[in-house]
Amino acid sequence: MxxxxxxxxxxxxxxxxxxxxxxxxxxxxxxxxxxxxxxxxxxxxxxxxxxxxxxxxxxxxxxxxxxxxxxxxxxxxxxxxxxxxxxxxxxxxxxxxxxxxxxxxxxxxxxxxxxxxxxxxxxLLSGEYDEREALVTVRAEAGGVDAADFAEMLLRMYLRWAERHGYKTEVMDTSYAEEAGIKSATVAVHAPYAYGTLSVEQGTHRLVRISPFDNQGRRQTSFAGVEVLPVTEETDHIDIPESDIRVDVFRSSGPGGQSVNTTDSAVRITHLPTGIVVSCQNEKSQLQNKAAALRVLQARLLVRAKEERQAELDALKGADSGSWGNQMRSYVLNPYQMVKDLRTEHEVGNPVPVFDGEIDDFLEAGIRWRRQRERVSA
The missing domain is CATH 1.20.58.410 (Release factor)
Structure with missing residues (x-):
């Protein structure tokens, strides 16, 4: 040597x-x-x-x-x-x-x-909102009960990542699936640069494994979507007139808790001009849930406005406005074991630590990959 x-x-x-x-x-x-x-x-x-x-x-x-x-x-x-x-x-x-x-x-x-x-x-985190805290939403997509289970695995992965770094998290809304897993969940990560760091996770994640829900033990491919938004601040000036929203209340659902299924405390807000729907049921009171749901709605409207501005610029430049985040990572548990990012080519042979929150190498590779793309397209 x-x-x-x-x-x-x-x-x-x-x-x-x-x-x-x-x-x-x-x-x-x-x-x-x-x-x-x-x-x-x-x-x-x-x-x-x-x-x-x-x-x-x-x-x-x-x-x-x-x-x-x-x-x-x-x-x-x-x-x-x-x-x-x-x-x-x-x-x-x-x-x-x-x-x-x-x-x-x-x-x-x-x-x-x-x-x-x-x-x-x-x-490298110098984007407009990169230094903000983050709202991470995980949704089950194609794949039935396996997709719902996979979505819950991803949610735990991000919570464990935050825990490893000592970052405070707040689960704002969870919609449980009937048999196992979750339909969707939104968690706030309270740490500077959480948005810039986690935004490279946005897109479609794919899981290949022997389904634990298939009596015949067949291999199943399932999908989950990840959305990452920056937390809004007072300087953002996202005004939402009351006339632009419809507020529905319903009873919380899910495992345990004294406040679950006892009062109509959960809140669903529909933004009428855009059709965006957000909900929150994890706080104890209806007012707290409404305030939390409004924060998520403001974050989505903030990103929507930014995307519209970027689309206008791309149209002027003739740039390709296709989404880079789709089909961004595969998690394979059978017939071999591997987690591979399809954009950066970064991969590891043991999925267990990844699902336990060891994703820093994937995040770093994604951030470097994104910056390189920004330099090429500038």
Whole structure:
């Protein structure tokens, strides 16, 4: 095995790190932390609980981003020191210490490569709404009960991914299927850049397996659709006149809970001009469910407006406006095991960790693929 050229690798890492610092604009991050710290110290901050939570959450994540950048620079410096120590031990004739220190440096090099790769991906999230929190909706499509079961598997996959990263989630609506699984579910992921990160999951997912619901043990192909929306903010100005919506109330359905099937607390809102329908049944009161459903409706109208603007631009440019998200990933459990992204070609041979939320490599590949497409079409 060829020896690793550690000085050359460190030089490459330092160049990557400096590029990330420049794109991340460390001075701007420090200014943002100072501004948010001042807002968080205001005595009347918690008079508006929702705004206070937004300020403190943004402050926490911005501080973490800044600390991560600065810590990464220190790690590059420490790696360089390790290599110098190995060289000194080699010069002094202490081959054992030199070899041990060099091995430690190579392990740290591998860790730094991965960590810088993650930071670099974050710099690619520069879209209009990429820094927003996300609303993820999973729907069963073709495939009957297998599709409903698959949709529930995908929902758990995203919840586990968020849990692994320490992101707070809020299941806003769940429509259960009759035999197993779900017809649809919407979950909010409360973390900065959740939309930019998860938006590459949008599209049709396909599962191939021996159906656990088929008495003859036949292989079944089923499909589930994933929609990812940015959470709306006060600056979006999405006005929805009461005359443009129809509000229907009904009893919540699904497993357990004291409020289930006892009151007409679930809310369904139909946006009459567009035909968009949203619902929420996971809150305890009708008012809370209506407010949550309106937030989802605002998010869908926000994305619809953006898509209409983009369609106008594409028409002017003569661009292909086909959806890139359809048929985006296959999960094969039989006759072999594999999960493969059909856009990026990224694949793994073990689906179990993927369904348990280990999807960061797929997300990173998708973000890089999307940025490359944007550069080509620009």
């Amino acid at each position: 060829a020896a690793v050229d550690l000085p050359a690798e460190i030089s490459s890492l330092r160049s990557t790190y400096e590029a990330i610092r420049q794109v991340s604009d460390v001075d701007a991050l420090r200014a943002t932390v100072a501004e948010l710290s001042e807002q968080a110290a205001a005595p009347d901050l918690w008079n508006d609980v929702e705004k206070a939570q937004q300020v403190t959450s943004r402050l926490s994540h911005t501080q973490a981003q800044l600390e991560r950048l600065e810590r990464m620079g220190a790690r590059v410096d420490d790696l360089e020191t390790l290599v110098e120590m190995a060289d000194e031990a080699d010069t002094e004739g202490d081959a054992a210490t030199a070899a041990e220190t060099r091995a430690e440096a190579e392990r740290e090099l591998a860790g730094l490569r991965a960590a810088l790769g993650e930071l670099e991906v974050r710099t």
